[in-house]
Amino acid sequence: MTTLTEIKARARADAFAARAAAHARGQGQAAEILADYLAPHRDRPLSGYMAMRTEIDPLGAMTAHQGPVGVPVILGKGQPLRFREWAPGCALVEGAFKALIPAEGAWIEPEILIVPLVAFDARGYRLGYGGGFYDRTLEGLRARRPTLAIGFAFAAQELPEVPIEPTDQRLDAIVTEEGVREFA
Numbered sequence: 001m002t003t004l005t006e007i008k009a010r011a012r013a014d015a016f017a018a019r020a021a022a023h024a025r026g027q028g029q030a031a032e033i034l035a036d037y038l039a040p041h042r043d044r045p046l047s048g049y050m051a052m053r054t055e056i057d058p059l060g061a062m063t064a065h066q067g068p069v070g071v072p073v074i075l076g077k078g079q080p081l082r083f084r085e086w087a088p089g090c091a092l093v094e095g096a097f098k099a100l101i102p103a104e105g106a107w108i109e110p111e112i113l114i115v116p117l118v119a120f121d122a123r124g125y126r127l128g129y130g131g132g133f134y135d136r137t138l139e140g141l142r143a144r145r146p147t148l149a150i151g152f153a154f155a156a157q158e159l160p161e162v163p164i165e166p167t168d169q170r171l172d173a174i175v176t177e178e179g180v181r182e183f184a
């Protein structure tokens with residue numbers, strides 16, 4: 001039997017290879033395109049991320065943001081992410097799973113999230129590293145108030161159909177080096 005977990009693992013491995021190849025070619029104007037897309041939301045609390053492995057790097061858009069910016073912190077397996085306030089050049093330490101997090105700072109509650117991913121599709125579904133962290137987090141945030149999830153990725157990370165399950169939260173838009181697509 002092939003389980004959904006196995007199907008997701010296979011799709012993840014294929015997408016990792018495509019992402020690594022795209023990363024080696026460079027991200028072009030992707031961070032500037034992202035900053036332009038976020039500009040109308042300049043006063044809202046934003047979540048970015050510290051790029052790891054071969055992820056596309058949103059630092060330019062995080063630096064350009066006028067309002068509060070946070071980055072994700074893992075508190076534990078099965079728990080939603082929290083977001084610690086970040087500023088350009090702030091001291092960083094290694095958090096869970098080797099992601100860098102600010103050494104200190106207040107918790108913020110983002111209304112807009114730049115969401116890292118391994119693969120995405122034309123419906124706005126995404127595949128991450130498999131922790132379910134963003135799905136749990138978006139479910140919680142969206143239950144409280146309107147929350148925008150903006151996927152950020154290389155165009156080469158698109159799959160015809162990402163395998164999905166009921167807990168998967170959809171993206172509102174995807175930004176790549178080729179431009180922006182909004183999902184209905």
Ligand SMILES: Nc1nc2c(c(=O)[nH]1)N(C=O)[C@@H](CNc1ccc(C(=O)N[C@@H](CCC(=O)O)C(=O)O)cc1)CN2
Pocket residue numbers: 049050051052055072073074081097099116117128129130131133134
């Ligand atoms: N830049 C960035 N920061 C982020 C995320 C992200 O996707 N990107 N996260 C988004 O959630 C969280 C980190 N999540 C992660 C979850 C798993 C693994 C990881 O290495 N997983 C192993 C398998 C581990 C296991 O089986 O227990 C792997 O993929 O090999 C890394 C990060 C928070 N910070």
Ligand SMILES: Nc1ncnc2c1ncn2[C@@H]1O[C@H](COP(=O)(O)OP(=O)(O)OP(=O)(O)O)[C@@H](O)[C@H]1O
Pocket residue numbers: 008126127128129130131132133134135136139165167168
């Ligand atoms: N809101 C939720 N409540 C309970 N379980 C959840 C929730 N969201 C996801 N999960 C579970 O977490 C596991 C991993 O989910 P999934 O494969 O979608 O992670 P991912 O989207 O690749 O990772 P991430 O969101 O961390 O980048 C799955 O078993 C999924 O059922």
